[in-house]
Amino acid sequence: MSSKIVHCTQAGCEEPAVYKVAAPWSDGVFTELKSFGLSCADHLGLVFRAAEGRRKEYHPTEAETVGNIGIYKFEQGKRDKQFQRLSGLEENYRS
Numbered sequence: 001m002s003s004k005i006v007h008c009t010q011a012g013c014e015e016p017a018v019y020k021v022a023a024p025w026s027d028g029v030f031t032e033l034k035s036f037g038l039s040c041a042d043h044l045g046l047v048f049r050a051a052e053g054r055r056k057e058y059h060p061t062e063a064e065t066v067g068n069i070g071i072y073k074f075e076q077g078k079r080d081k082q083f084q085r086l087s088g089l090e091e092n093y094r095s
């Protein structure tokens with residue numbers, strides 16, 4: 001069990017992350033959740049919109065596929081695939 005705390009990625013915030021803003025990513029062999037940001041409870045809107053902006057500017061190579069940005073419940077020590085997607089929350093923030 002790691003004791004390293006993962007923090008919110010909003011500048012100046014030192015709260016622990018409770019959400020992971022990420023997109024499903026694959027290079028045709030491996031799949032993972034590509035992280036576009038981590039957020040505490042207060043900064044989810046800011047982190048989500050920043051992540052959407054970065055997702056639009058991300059140009060995958062021919063082999064890569066990148067899905068839409070989603071909000072996942074971040075749990076320390078869990079693997080990406082075990083994160084629960086919080087689709088209801090995404091609706092509140094999608095631009």
Ligand SMILES: [Zn+2]
Nearest residue numbers: 008013040043
């Ligand atoms: Zn924060």
